[in-house]
Amino acid sequence: TQLLEQSPQFLSIQEGENLTVYCNSSSVFSSLQWYRQEPGEGPVLLVTVVTGGEVKKLKRLTFQFGDARKDSSLHITAAQPGDTGLYLCAGAGNRDDKIIFGKGTRLHILP
């Protein structure tokens, strides 16, 4: 069974600080996705990483896929209250159907 472990589960930091959240697995994924979910809404895709070692930037967010395609990280620079939410990583296998989600990191940015 493929599992994705996310850490930390909860993170509360002051506005302006930097943070990194991690997504780890013992399984290899063909691609890995990061989603953000707000209360009462479904997850919204932020980025998909496909190539081992790949780094993608989305404004203040930097996503990295591990060389072995088993892990990923999300780094946020100068966090803002609007970054508050549940960040989910999800891995896709070689089949084109289901994706496996981690439990998420609940991030709270204090103004």
Add this chain to the structure above:
Amino acid sequence: GAGVSQTPSNKVTEKGKYVELRCDPISGHTALYWYRQSLGQGPEFLIYFQGTGAADDSGLPNDRFFAVRPEGSVSTLKIQRTERGDSAVYLCASSLKGGETQYFGPGTRLLVL
């Protein structure tokens, strides 16, 4: 265009009752997915449709759960003899085709008393 919509947004039912949850995917999307998200957890895959057929139903927890997509568009998730443990948010997603980016609906919050 409109995103994925799900109805009802909230459903409260009693143990043992039957419920139906509806998903309207984005127009033209051939792939449709159902997930269940319990409190404090990430979404858990239930079933995937490609067109009218269930391509993968390995995530359905037991035979009380069933889903249909008769015309390849709207899908209904049906739960028989509901149990308190079925309480969760049921999410639907669609994609242009299998393997493409999935777009999620807001979910149906099911509470079984």
